[in-house]
Amino acid sequence: MKHSILPLLFIVITVSSAGCVRRTLSITSTPSDALVWVNHREVGRTPLTVDFTHYGTYDIRIERDGMEPVLTSRKANAPVWDLPGPDLVFEVMPFQANSKVEWHFDLEPRDESMTALVERARSFRNEARGAEAGSTADPAMETMNLNGSVPPEPVSKATTTSTDAVSQ
Numbered sequence: 001m002k003h004s005i006l007p008l009l010f011i012v013i014t015v016s017s018a019g020c021v022r023r024t025l026s027i028t029s030t031p032s033d034a035l036v037w038v039n040h041r042e043v044g045r046t047p048l049t050v051d052f053t054h055y056g057t058y059d060i061r062i063e064r065d066g067m068e069p070v071l072t073s074r075k076a077n078a079p080v081w082d083l084p085g086p087d088l089v090f091e092v093m094p095f096q097a098n099s100k101v102e103w104h105f106d107l108e109p110r111d112e113s114m115t116a117l118v119e120r121a122r123s124f125r126n127e128a129r130g131a132e133a134g135s136t137a138d139p140a141m142e143t144m145n146l147n148g149s150v151p152p153e154p155v156s157k158a159t160t161t162s163t164d165a166v167s168q
Contacts, residue, residue, distance in 0.1 A: 021082055021097045025052050027060075029105045034064035052076065052101075060103070067107040076101045 029046040
């Protein structure tokens, strides 16, 4: 009887003193103090460290005044010791294992000029039309003046000839 209690007592002590795996995501940016969203949830300003539960792909949005926003996705890969199988050993070890994923983003200054705004608008319009293969852009939109007025219609170089014959 005494021998059957010792293994049970050892298991209870081992499990009760078990560690765990702490998974953290560290996000930095240049310049710092950019607002960060992870999977559409605001998590803070860079530099920051947040805990996460699952490895996989995360949607990232980073914004800062005067800088172009960053909209991307990044993958958090599991270390070998945190893959299914070996992770069972680390979950019951009497210490805490740490898994740290680090991402850095370089933000670019935003060009606030009217020319840059029009160029970004054209770029977005072309991306939206990208699904429509073979469509041609509206020439009036391509040549619109910055003040919103439409320039005069261009003179067509092609001439049409009539082939009507007058019968007598």
